[in-house]
Amino acid sequence: MEATVAERGQITLPKAxxxxxxxxxxxxxxxxxxxxxxxxxxxxxxxxxxARGKFALDGFESAEQAVRTxxxxxxxx
Numbered sequence: 001m002e003a004t005v006a007e008r009g010q011i012t013l014p015k016a017x018x019x020x021x022x023x024x025x026x027x028x029x030x031x032x033x034x035x036x037x038x039x040x041x042x043x044x045x046x047x048x049x050x051a052r053g054k055f056a057l058d059g060f061e062s063a064e065q066a067v068r069t070x071x072x073x074x075x076x077x
Contacts, residue, residue, distance in 0.1 A: 013040075 060066040
C-alpha cells in the first residue's frame with residue numbers, strides 16, 4: 001500500500017488500514033521515527049479515555065455503591 005504526502009504534509013491512511021485498526025476521526029496516533037522509518041501507533045491512552053466515558057458512575061460515590069444499587073442491596077452500616 002502507498003500513501004502520498006499532500007501539500008501541507010498530510011497523508012491519508014488506506015481504508016483497509018483504518019478499518020483493521022479501528023481508526024476513526026479523532027483517533028490519536030503516536031508518531032515515532034526509527035532510522036528512516038515512520039512508525040504510527042494507536043495511542044492506548046486514547047482508547048482508555050473513550051472507554052472511561054462509557055463507564056461513568058452517574059453520581060455514585062464508588063463502583064461498589066453503584067453495584068449495590070443495581071443489585072438493590074442495602075448499604076452495609
